[in-house]
Amino acid sequence: MGFLEDIVRLTRMRVEAESSKACAGDLRGEIIRANSDGRLGVIAEYKRMSPTGAVNLGVDPWSYFNSLRDRVVGFSVLTEPIFFAGNYLFVKIAAATGRPVLFKDFVVDRRQVDAAGELGASAVLIIYKALGPAERGDLVDYAGKKGLQVLLEVDNAADALAAVDEFPNALLGINSRNLDDLSVSLDGVVDAIRQVRGRADLIIAESGVSGRGDAERLASAGANAVLVGTALMRNPSLAGELGVRIHG
Numbered sequence: 001m002g003f004l005e006d007i008v009r010l011t012r013m014r015v016e017a018e019s020s021k022a023c024a025g026d027l028r029g030e031i032i033r034a035n036s037d038g039r040l041g042v043i044a045e046y047k048r049m050s051p052t053g054a055v056n057l058g059v060d061p062w063s064y065f066n067s068l069r070d071r072v073v074g075f076s077v078l079t080e081p082i083f084f085a086g087n088y089l090f091v092k093i094a095a096a097t098g099r100p101v102l103f104k105d106f107v108v109d110r111r112q113v114d115a116a117g118e119l120g121a122s123a124v125l126i127i128y129k130a131l132g133p134a135e136r137g138d139l140v141d142y143a144g145k146k147g148l149q150v151l152l153e154v155d156n157a158a159d160a161l162a163a164v165d166e167f168p169n170a171l172l173g174i175n176s177r178n179l180d181d182l183s184v185s186l187d188g189v190v191d192a193i194r195q196v197r198g199r200a201d202l203i204i205a206e207s208g209v210s211g212r213g214d215a216e217r218l219a220s221a222g223a224n225a226v227l228v229g230t231a232l233m234r235n236p237s238l239a240g241e242l243g244v245r246i247h248g
């Protein structure tokens with residue numbers, strides 16, 4: 001297929017997606033369903049770029065989401081356009097699969113929460129240490145009023161303990177990536193999960209998962225789901241080995 005034929009095909013799909021309206025899924029419910037089947041939930045992230053460079057600019061969103069839709073509990077979609085080459089349209093395309101979608105951006109304003117709902121997202125990411133207590137509380141409350149679940153993301157054990165006390169109903173995301181220096185440590189996530197499990201509604205380990213071994217380590221620490229971007233963007237077939245058995 002030549003370039004013109006390919007881009008006309010994708011443009012027709014883009015126009016269709018722009019005018020579509022998908023109803024939001026239930027990310028929390030799908031994670032609980034996977035866990036009740038004895039499996040770790042897997043959230044696949046569509047991430048074309050990151051501040052450290054290109055991840056995979058060659059996989060279109062339709063191919064990515066359609067190839068994974070039956071093997072994950074939901075999708076995470078980066079919408080930040082500068083550092084991640086994200087786009088709001090990717091949320092609509094993901095939502096059209098019928099799977100729950102996490103609107104993954106640096107949410108600082110109620111208008112972003114409005115956009116997430118209009119695009120068919122099921123949940124929004126709120127980064128705990130990016131906002132002060134008042135703004136954080138307002139956005140979590142506003143997201144709830146708009147019918148959106150909240151993934152409250154931390155990158156250390158102290159913030160994890162504080163976050164579950166402040167927002168017991170939020171999904172807790174523990175990121176192995178330090179958002180200040182971008183270093184990645186699964187050890188830190190394992191430690192934080194062990195300190196907060198039993199006090200959090202659901203724990204989602206984010207970042208740095210490269211294969212089955214990492215998934216097993218996080219599941220045995222007490223994670224309910226893993227959120228995986230780079231590894232799945234580069235090899236979607238990995239999804240089959242990440243939904244490892246969980247105990248209890």
Ligand SMILES: O=C(O)c1ccccc1NCC(=O)[C@H](O)[C@H](O)COP(=O)(O)O
Nearest residue numbers: 050051052206207208209228229230231
């Ligand atoms: O992905 C990055 O390099 C990054 C840098 C700075 C802030 C956030 C960043 N990523 C957002 C994420 O949390 C990850 O995309 C997501 O957890 C998946 O991580 P990975 O599986 O390691 O790609």
